[in-house]
Amino acid sequence: MTARGSALRHNRAVAKKKPSAHAGTPAVSLLEREGVAYTLHPYEHDPSSDLSYGMEAAAAIGAAPEQVFKTLLAAVDGGSLVVGIVPVDRQLDLKALAHAAGGKKATMAEPAAAERATGYVVGGISPLGQKQRHRTVLDESALAFDVVYVSGGRRGLDVGLSPADLLRLTGGSTAPVAR
Numbered sequence: 128m129t130a131r132g133s134a135l136r137h138n139r140a141v142a143k144k145k146p147s148a149h150a151g152t153p154a155v156s157l158l159e160r161e162g163v164a165y166t167l168h169p170y171e172h173d174p175s176s177d178l179s180y181g182m183e184a185a186a187a188i189g190a191a192p193e194q195v196f197k198t199l200l201a202a203v204d205g206g207s208l209v210v211g212i213v214p215v216d217r218q219l220d221l222k223a224l225a226h227a228a229g230g231k232k233a234t235m236a237e238p239a240a241a242e243r244a245t246g247y248v249v250g251g252i253s254p255l256g257q258k259q260r261h262r263t264v265l266d267e268s269a270l271a272f273d274v275v276y277v278s279g280g281r282r283g284l285d286v287g288l289s290p291a292d293l294l295r296l297t298g299g300s301t302a303p304v305a306r
Contacts, residue, residue, distance in 0.1 A: 152280030153256030172283035181215025192216035203230035227302035263299035
């Protein structure tokens with residue numbers, strides 16, 4: 128066993144003994160269980176804000192909007208749901224998402240369907256720790272950053288992690304899916 132492997136096991140054991148105050152979300156639990164380096168960014172969600180959930184998160188955590196990503200679900204070719212992860216200051220290109228998923232057409236999932244499929248509420252849908260695993264496509268712009276921020280599984284909580292770890296944990300791929 129390598130020293131790194133031993134240290135990783137030790138860190139996992141410590142995480143189990145001393146859980147984070149936000150460990151209740153499946154997203155954070157997954158990060159802890161996998162021993163992934165991440166940062167928590169809790170903030171006070173303002174339900175009366177005129178900002179979108181994503182832009183509110185970017186402002187609250189002091190990150191550039193192009194580095195904070197929102198998680199959206201779309202039905203491809205009227206069938207399976209696909210997760211699209213794009214910067215909060217951009218929109219999901221449904222045609223590009225469908226193409227990246229091997230389909231022809233995509234339509235946004237109804238909010239209730241997205242909540243049922245992920246186990247999260249709209250505004251707090253994380254690409255991590257979803258109730259069911261879905262094909263995931265991360266906008267390729269994420270690769271320009273060492274750290275990206277995504278929802279930690281509830282409104283008012285973002286997590287920072289490397290795009291490589293995000294892709295590994297979601298089984299995702301990258302494509303130009305933002306416009």
